[in-house]
Amino acid sequence: MRLREKGSKDGEIVTLGWDEAQTALQAGTHEVVNDASDGGAISGEKGPEPEDSGSDDFDIKTKAELEALAKDRNVDISQAKTKADIIEALRAPK
Structure with a gap:
């Protein structure tokens, strides 16, 4: 799930797993970022490191x-x- 720190319009976009994203959303520290209009990755997006x-x-x-x-x-x-x-x-x- 793509998230950004709440209240930070130009903040870094991070991709979190479902559980981590739900925790951040419930804590109120992050908000969901919608996909780019073409469905591609959003500029500046940083995903999780592969395990x-x-x-x-x-x-x-x-x-x-x-x-x-x-x-x-x-x-x-x-x-x-x-x-x-x-x-x-x-x-x-x-």
Whole structure:
């Protein structure tokens, strides 16, 4: 999720995982930044450092993006009720 420090219009944009972003939003220290009009990355955006070469980026994707990815990969998410359920299905061994 893309966030910026609350009240800082020109502040650095950071990308946080779902849990970290929710914590920052609930604390009131950050606000959501919308995507650029063309859907690309916003200038100055700084994402999280990858944990390892095998890690995925499911935590920073929206639920809609994950649903589309599951459809592309033919992963059954019919029983998924939350974003976490979809991520679990996508990460499950085949």
